[in-house]
Amino acid sequence: MRKLWSMYLLLIVCFGGYVYVQSFHASSVDSFHQAGGGLKGSNDEKYVMITFQSGIDYWKNVLKGFEDAAEVLNVSVEYRGATEYDVQEQINVLEQVIARNPSGIAVSVIHAEALTHTLNKAVEAGIPLVLFDSGAPMSKAQSTLATDNFQAGVTAAHKMAELSSRRGKVAVITSPNQLNLQERTNGFTETIRNHYAELTVIAVEDGKGDPYFTEQVTRSLLKQYPDLSGIFITEANGGVGAGNAIQAANKEGIVKIIGFDTNKGTLDMVRSGVISATLAQGTWNMGYWSLLHLFHLRHSDSKHISPIPPRVDTGITVVTQNNIDTFYAK
Amino acid sequence: MRKLWSMYLLLIVCFGGYVYVQSFHASSVDSFHQAGGGLKGSNDEKYVMITFQSGIDYWKNVLKGFEDAAEVLNVSVEYRGATEYDVQEQINVLEQVIARNPSGIAVSVIHAEALTHTLNKAVEAGIPLVLFDSGAPMSKAQSTLATDNFQAGVTAAHKMAELSSRRGKVAVITSPNQLNLQERTNGFTETIRNHYAELTVIAVEDGKGDPYFTEQVTRSLLKQYPDLSGIFITEANGGVGAGNAIQAANKEGIVKIIGFDTNKGTLDMVRSGVISATLAQGTWNMGYWSLLHLFHLRHSDSKHISPIPPRVDTGITVVTQNNIDTFYAK
Numbered sequence: 001m002r003k004l005w006s007m008y009l010l011l012i013v014c015f016g017g018y019v020y021v022q023s024f025h026a027s028s029v030d031s032f033h034q035a036g037g038g039l040k041g042s043n044d045e046k047y048v049m050i051t052f053q054s055g056i057d058y059w060k061n062v063l064k065g066f067e068d069a070a071e072v073l074n075v076s077v078e079y080r081g082a083t084e085y086d087v088q089e090q091i092n093v094l095e096q097v098i099a100r101n102p103s104g105i106a107v108s109v110i111h112a113e114a115l116t117h118t119l120n121k122a123v124e125a126g127i128p129l130v131l132f133d134s135g136a137p138m139s140k141a142q143s144t145l146a147t148d149n150f151q152a153g154v155t156a157a158h159k160m161a162e163l164s165s166r167r168g169k170v171a172v173i174t175s176p177n178q179l180n181l182q183e184r185t186n187g188f189t190e191t192i193r194n195h196y197a198e199l200t201v202i203a204v205e206d207g208k209g210d211p212y213f214t215e216q217v218t219r220s221l222l223k224q225y226p227d228l229s230g231i232f233i234t235e236a237n238g239g240v241g242a243g244n245a246i247q248a249a250n251k252e253g254i255v256k257i258i259g260f261d262t263n264k265g266t267l268d269m270v271r272s273g274v275i276s277a278t279l280a281q282g283t284w285n286m287g288y289w290s291l292l293h294l295f296h297l298r299h300s301d302s303k304h305i306s307p308i309p310p311r312v313d314t315g316i317t318v319v320t321q322n323n324i325d326t327f328y329a330k
Numbered sequence: 331m332r333k334l335w336s337m338y339l340l341l342i343v344c345f346g347g348y349v350y351v352q353s354f355h356a357s358s359v360d361s362f363h364q365a366g367g368g369l370k371g372s373n374d375e376k377y378v379m380i381t382f383q384s385g386i387d388y389w390k391n392v393l394k395g396f397e398d399a400a401e402v403l404n405v406s407v408e409y410r411g412a413t414e415y416d417v418q419e420q421i422n423v424l425e426q427v428i429a430r431n432p433s434g435i436a437v438s439v440i441h442a443e444a445l446t447h448t449l450n451k452a453v454e455a456g457i458p459l460v461l462f463d464s465g466a467p468m469s470k471a472q473s474t475l476a477t478d479n480f481q482a483g484v485t486a487a488h489k490m491a492e493l494s495s496r497r498g499k500v501a502v503i504t505s506p507n508q509l510n511l512q513e514r515t516n517g518f519t520e521t522i523r524n525h526y527a528e529l530t531v532i533a534v535e536d537g538k539g540d541p542y543f544t545e546q547v548t549r550s551l552l553k554q555y556p557d558l559s560g561i562f563i564t565e566a567n568g569g570v571g572a573g574n575a576i577q578a579a580n581k582e583g584i585v586k587i588i589g590f591d592t593n594k595g596t597l598d599m600v601r602s603g604v605i606s607a608t609l610a611q612g613t614w615n616m617g618y619w620s621l622l623h624l625f626h627l628r629h630s631d632s633k634h635i636s637p638i639p640p641r642v643d644t645g646i647t648v649v650t651q652n653n654i655d656t657f658y659a660k
Contacts, residue, residue: 008338037402037404038368038403038404039370040369072369073369074368148641151640151641285639309615309642309643309645310481310643310645312641313639313641313643315637315640317637
């Protein structure tokens with residue numbers, strides 16, 4: 001009987017000891033401040049993503065990246081979008097989100113000047129703020145994660161050189177008044193000029209970001225330069241227009257087209273070979289690394305965590321017939 | 331007696347249950363592949379950082395960032411530096427590291443063309459590779475984490491405008507043949523031209539990256555433009571030279587100097603007010619986020635982990651008398 005009691009006691013001591021050790025372990029894991037605990041938050045941390053034109057496909061992959069990071073980091077996320085292309089609606093949505101004092105906010109900015117005041121309110125309220133896809137350079141946001149448009153143009157130029165065996169005449173169709181498209185154009189033309197002596201950019205035309213106009217512009221380029229080897233279309237809408245013009249002239253595969261983004265129309269023409277390649281932006285990266293930045297800002301009291309990088313180029317993937325399936329799937 | 335036995339049994343069941351629950355919890359924490367597990371590796375993962383001129387202070391903070399990230403992520407790191415400014419030595423060190431097949435390698439590249447072949451060997455061997463501080467644009471490295479030098483020039487321009495009340499004549503002293511210094515110069519001059527109508531860049535001079543030459547150039551600038559309001563020195567060595575010239579002319583605080591980096595000589599002159607500000611590069615960020623990138627590449631088999639951003643601007647901090655102490659401490 002006494003033996004039984006002492007066994008009993010021993011068991012209780014063991015159990016207590018085990019609980020103590022485990023709870024110590026658990027607490028070191030729950031807080032990544034402690035060495036070796038990993039980057040891990042808690043479920044009551046809520047991070048909010050805000051876009052505009054919330055219905056469009058482009059955001060799906062951004063949100064997927066944001067959600068994937070949240071799952072890994074063990075935190076919660078919420079998605080808010082202004083449904084229309086409406087500056088005031090995005091300001092209102094942002095004001096509402098700030099009022100709820102979330103753990104962090106990631107915003108794709110519809111209009112840099114108009115939003116800067118409200119964006120700064122978030123920072124002044126101590127809420128971590130990062131911008132993705134389109135930023136607001138004069139705001140107090142701690143970082144911007146977006147496509148480096150100049151580098152996207154550089155990538156297009158190298159791909160064009162590969163497609164045209166590094167020689168011949170190429171053209172650009174763009175919207176000359178849009179800053180991001182100017183940067184894509186500059187990256188393209190400077191790279192052709194500096195790296196490919198036998199390739200020449202013979203024209204930079206205005207396609208008005210419209211398939212119909214781009215088709216007309218392509219038709220006249222084909223007439224003016226019958227030996228044209230390629231066209232780089234700097235934005236999402238023109239690719240299909242250029243493709244139509246090329247088909248009408250029976251020049252599929254002879255005049256190489258490089259488009260931008262992964263609209264279904266563009267992807268269909270890549271699959272059928274009318275468009276040689278299109279440039280996919282790193283949308284998943286935008287979402288995933290936005291949340292990683294916000295998480296670091298939220299936990300910046302830790303001795304290990306310092307200010308985050310102010311600018312991240314989320315990158316470009318060249319989409320061709322070889323890898324197109326993943327882009328349809330997304 | 332029977333009561334005691336059943337208590338005993340109950341206790342054993344409780345204990346068993348607790349152990350089961352806890353071990354389940356622990357396993358979900360050890361692997362970040364599982365939802366909510368956090369980003370956490372294992373001690374047998376070893377990541378290697380390679381620099382050149384390994385003795386210089388500049389790397390200390392980079393290594394600190396690398397180590398801090400390793401502590402958080404529960405992985406191991408190792409530091410290898412070529413001691414001299416010697417291309418062949420860095421190639422040899424890199425070859426040795428590749429042969430040991432580590433979990434990832436971060437390299438600050440001494441010479442882009444000369445190193446590209448060896449860098450590519452690492453990638454072809456399936457070893458994650460990122461570059462920091464100075465990159466190799468034509469290599470297969472998966473990302474580059476470094477100061478965006480154009481943006482550093484932009485930051486210098488805004489600071490110069492603030493210091494000179496947005497008006498007057500300013501000059502740049504640089505080394506015209508070095509690409510990173512050209513970019514800093516362009517960022518500075520373009521920002522002054524586009525944003526500050528009453529500020530003019532009246533000269534861009536060659537200081538040869540040397541304190542003595544920079545002092546001579548500053549003396550002649552002061553003679554030629556007695557109403558000069560400021561000078562931006564684009565690299566680390568010239569700041570002290572410009573400071574000496576300003577002191578000799580009794581123009582401390584009248585001609586505002588913005589230097590680069592945080593050499594002790596430059597910091598001393600910031601403290602004494604001869605140099606108005608200097609630009610500190612985001613060295614801790616380079617190390618910390620390099621390891622985070624390598625970790626993601628290493629674990630990219632997980633469904634949550636996708637390719638990393640190809641370029642990160644690790645940022646600039648403007649160092650003045652107000653915040654100088656942290657930079658001495660580091």
